[in-house]
Amino acid sequence: MWDRNEMAARAGKELRDGWYVNLGIGIPTLVSNYIPEGVEVTLQSENGMLGMGPFPISGEEDPDLINAGKQTITELPQTAYFDSAQSFGMIRGGKIAMAILGAMEVAENGDLANWMIPGKLVKGMGGAMDLVAGVGRVVVVMDHTNRAGESKVLKACTLPLTGKAVVDRIITNLGVLDVVEGGLKIVETASGVSEADLRAATEASIV
Amino acid sequence: MMKVYDNAAKALDGLLFDGMFVAAGGFGLSGIPELLLQAIKEAGTKDLTFASNNAGVDDFGIGILLQTRQVKKMLSSYVGENAEFMRQYLSGELELEFNPQGTLAERMRAGGCGIPGFYTKTGVGTVIAEGKEHKDFKGETYILEEGIFADLSIVKAWKGDPTGNLIFRKTARNFNPPAAMCGKVCVAEVEEIVPTGSLDPDHIHLPGIYVHRIIEGEHEKRIEQRTVREA
Numbered sequence: 290m291w292d293r294n295e296m297a298a299r300a301g302k303e304l305r306d307g308w309y310v311n312l313g314i315g316i317p318t319l320v321s322n323y324i325p326e327g328v329e330v331t332l333q334s335e336n337g338m339l340g341m342g343p344f345p346i347s348g349e350e351d352p353d354l355i356n357a358g359k360q361t362i363t364e365l366p367q368t369a370y371f372d373s374a375q376s377f378g379m380i381r382g383g384k385i386a387m388a389i390l391g392a393m394e395v396a397e398n399g400d401l402a403n404w405m406i407p408g409k410l411v412k413g414m415g416g417a418m419d420l421v422a423g424v425g426r427v428v429v430v431m432d433h434t435n436r437a438g439e440s441k442v443l444k445a446c447t448l449p450l451t452g453k454a455v456v457d458r459i460i461t462n463l464g465v466l467d468v469v470e471g472g473l474k475i476v477e478t479a480s481g482v483s484e485a486d487l488r489a490a491t492e493a494s495i496v
Numbered sequence: 497m498m499k500v501y502d503n504a505a506k507a508l509d510g511l512l513f514d515g516m517f518v519a520a521g522g523f524g525l526s527g528i529p530e531l532l533l534q535a536i537k538e539a540g541t542k543d544l545t546f547a548s549n550n551a552g553v554d555d556f557g558i559g560i561l562l563q564t565r566q567v568k569k570m571l572s573s574y575v576g577e578n579a580e581f582m583r584q585y586l587s588g589e590l591e592l593e594f595n596p597q598g599t600l601a602e603r604m605r606a607g608g609c610g611i612p613g614f615y616t617k618t619g620v621g622t623v624i625a626e627g628k629e630h631k632d633f634k635g636e637t638y639i640l641e642e643g644i645f646a647d648l649s650i651v652k653a654w655k656g657d658p659t660g661n662l663i664f665r666k667t668a669r670n671f672n673p674p675a676a677m678c679g680k681v682c683v684a685e686v687e688e689i690v691p692t693g694s695l696d697p698d699h700i701h702l703p704g705i706y707v708h709r710i711i712e713g714e715h716e717k718r719i720e721q722r723t724v725r726e727a
Binding site for chain 2 (some may be wrong): 336343345354359370374417452
């Protein structure tokens with residue numbers, strides 16, 4: 290089984306040289322620690338920045354320089370800033386090669402739910418709906434099961450959707466699955482996880 | 497042409513009325529028009545509708561107008577940082593229209609450009625698409641979203657000149673340019689008003705045509721999530 294950092298490292302292998310990429314909040318943020326050698330990617334922050342740098346050292350925090358999770362960050366020599374309309378113009382316009390984001394549920398047809406639990410959690414979708422509809426490739430990184438041990442990889446999502454048929458690849462603590470015609474295809478299993486374990490933990494159809 | 501005002505209250509004089517629609521810049525607590533929001537609170541204007549990506553926190557940003565029950569409705573993409581917002585929303589005191597963040601930004605930009613509607617893929621197949629016109633282009637389905645036309649825009653910039661030309665700083669630009677564009681009148685607050693001619697014309701982020709009134713003031717610029725790494 291992979292831990293958070295191993296999942297992030299596996300997601301890092303999805304990155305290709307020259308890509309512009311958007312990383313979501315949580316485990317996806319950790320992916321920036323695992324960019325493979327020889328691969329140069331530019332991170333987009335949808336509040337209006339390309340070329341996002343690491344967190345600042347103490348004393349150098351700037352209230353005018355935050356990421357989409359409202360965390361203080363830094364700029365890089367190649368950084369560019371722009372407004373929110375242009376930021377989502379490049380997202381909607383397909384200029385961002387890939388988004389890596391977390392999820393509450395993913396379905397075998399690529400449906401994604403990650404923004405709302407009716408009656409419980411009403412925070413909003415932020416930029417997630419725009420990202421999954423606009424970027425070239427959507428990779429979800431999440432735990433395979435919820436706290437009750439139930440599969441988050443489902444035949445159909447039960448929660449309100451963020452996007453319909455938008456997910457390309459799912460990376461969980463148990464392995465990697467691709468959304469293909471008719472269901473999900475196992476790409477690889479995590480260390481110490483058998484294909485049978487992965488199938489047993491998955492409600493969705495595996496083809 | 498006299499765009500410079502002494503303070504936020506004077507700059508808003510004659511522009512506020514109950515039930516009005518305000519577009520505000522800012523993302524989280526970064527680049528929010530904190531002085532103008534405080535002045536609206538003091539003016540006591542009621543039943544406000546705000547188009548703003550976020551709703552501030554309980555005691556800063558639009559949150560201060562929620563405490564005084566001056567807000568009737570919000571158009572936002574994310575309101576998770578505000579406990580009072582959640583309380584008023586769940587009790588039915590406050591209306592909320594969730595907009596995907598890029599759709600909200602483009603609705604403002606479109607309104608400011610005289611575009612009453614546009615088609616987008618964002619939200620197709622979700623609750624956001626319910627009740628909206630669907631149209632196919634080259635085999636893909638899009639939904640119709642409407643431009644925002646606000647009564648008033650309030651924005652925050654880093655520097656401005658007396659003609660209203662604005663320059664923003666880093667990610668504090670965010671929603672400010674599109675918010676500024678979509679209002680009948682736009683009031684901008686800046687950290688420094690510099691003499692006309694001292695900003696490089698090639699480096700203006702928002703031309704003064706969009707800005708009708710401007711004030712200079714001290715900003716608190718609060719940090720929402722202070723995150724650091726080891727030196």
